[in-house]
Amino acid sequence: MTASTEPAPAGSPSGPDIATLVQEDRVDISLYTDPELFELEMDRIFNRTWVWVAHESEIPNAGDFRTSMVGRQPVIVTRDRRGGINVLLNRCRHRGASLCEAPRGNANGFTCPYHAWSYALDGKLRGIPYPDGYEDVLEKKDFPLHRLKVxxxxxxxxxxxxxxxxxLADFLGPARHWMDLFMKQGAGFPVKVQGEHKFRFNGNWKIQLENTTDGYHFPIVHRSWMSSVDSETAEMLSFMTDEKAVTHSLGNGHSVMVMVPEHVDLDEDDGTEQLQGRFGHIVEELSRDYEPAQVRRIVRSMHGAGFNLNLFPNVAMSMAFFRVLRPLSATETEIRHMALGLDGGPEIVNRERLRIHEHFQGPFGFGSPDDSEAWDRVQRGAAAGPGVPIMVNRGLSREQDDSKGRVAHATDETGMREAYAMWKAMMTDVR
Structure with a gap:
């Protein structure tokens, strides 16, 4: 296929049809800059589809909660006394005050700090101070917290x-297979969130959405990280010319980029892969309590799964961490990076996984600062040449169909094309 050389037409919700803003090989720059488009995205995407809010390991016990966001709306994710999971709008039904400001914790319920209306973990209104003023005016059963579908x-x-x-199963579709593979990094233990950090960058949320399955940038943006790690790790992630390193489109905006093909299914091990020397002290300690096969299984999983899975619109399951994006405005986005470990697994392994995470992520890591600088530059560049489109045409001519969807090399922009096809479908209400 020969791509058109004419720029995509500029537009906004009040101008040309939104459908013209996304073409097969390019997208209009207004997708990064237009506040009106951003408001429509909040309504037509974040308020209408499934949005990731938490991992079950963050609320393992009755009464556990964590606060989260669905688009720009604050929610509380709770586990109630019956073990059920609830997602509640973080807004009192009386005068609208936020109920909970703590990022996580354990509680019997939630009480509004303004007038002390109190709610159960499932959102039911259970108490109102001085109720005599509400006689024949209010029935508690009619004023629960707003509950989202979960x-x-x-x-x-x-x-x-x-x-x-x-x-949800239909929305995730083929991505469920990759989610199952991703969780195998627990090496027989459940996967848990060990901690998180967050930061903001001055750019549109879709700039980050593109990044997770963009293998083209990796050896360029992350040169400093590649030069800071041992040769075995650098070689493992040198996938630029590996024919088995591919990107699949998975439908509904989801995509997966395989970077370490031999670690896609961590249960498959022919025994020929040599364990990294840097983990020798871990092998020595684990060998005191585990059989050699389990030691090998745990150590092979230290870097996580061998792929990045992008779930539209807001979460990536990226090798050994979750990356969650939160749109703030057309030109600002918040990112949370959540480190993963083995729930009930050896402490030495979880500590080492945290050190690996910190080496790439966080303000003192070698990866996140370089990524965020690149994202900032894309947004700054968006102010120049308003009629010049963003190109997403790499690998278009070598993209093929297979049983898992469209597939091309890991450096190709197949994942971006999938995400923008879903964006276009939702923004034009054609689903």
Whole structure:
């Protein structure tokens, strides 16, 4: 296929049809800059589809909660006394004050700090101070917290404001297979969130959405990280010319980029892969309590899965961490990086996984600062040449169909094309 050389037409919700802003090989720059488009995205995407809100390991016990966001709306994710998971709008039904400001914790319920209306873990209104003023005015059963539709898969909790949203299993589709593979990095233990850090960058949320399955940037943007690690790790992630390093489109905006093909399924091990020398002290300690096969299984999983899985619109399951994006405005985004470990697994392994995470992520890491600088530069460049489109045409001529969807090399922009096809479908209400 020969791509057109004419720029995509500029436009906004009040100008040309939104459908013209996304073409097969390019997208209009207004997708990064237009505040009106951003407001439509909040309504047509974040308020209508499944949005990731938490991992089940963050709320393992009755009364556990964590606060989260669905688009720009704050929510509380709770585990109630019956073990059920609830996602509640973080807004009192009386005068609208936020109920909970703590990022996580354990509680019997939630009480508004303004007038002390109190709610159960499932959102039911259970108490009102001085109720005599509400006689014949209010029935408590009529004023629960707003509950979002909620479902989970592979420990990943999703919520939606849309009561008619398609079943989560249908929305995830083929991505469920990759979610199952991703969780095998627990090496027989459940995967848990060990901690997180967050930061903001001055750019549109879709700039980051593109990044997770963009293998083209990796050896360029992350040169400093590649030069800081041992030769075995650098070689493992030198996938630029590996024919088995591919990107699959998975439908509904989801995509997966395989970087370490031999670690896609961590249960498959022919015994020929040599364990990295840097983990010798871990092998020595684990060997005191575990059989050699389990030691090998744990150590092979230290870097996580051999791929990045992008779940539209807001979460990536990226090798050994979750990356969660939160749109703030057309030109600002918040990112949370969540380190993963083995729930009940050896402490020496979880410590080492944290050190690996910190080496790439965080303000003192070698990866995140370089990524965020690149994202900032894309947004700054968006102010120049408003009629010049963003190109997403790499690998278009070598993209093929297979049983898992469209597939091309890991450096190709197949994942971006999949995400923008979903963006276009949702923004034009054609689903």
């Amino acid at each position: 479902d989970s898969y592979a420990g990943m909790i999703f919520a939606s404001f849309n009561p008619d949203v398609e079943p």
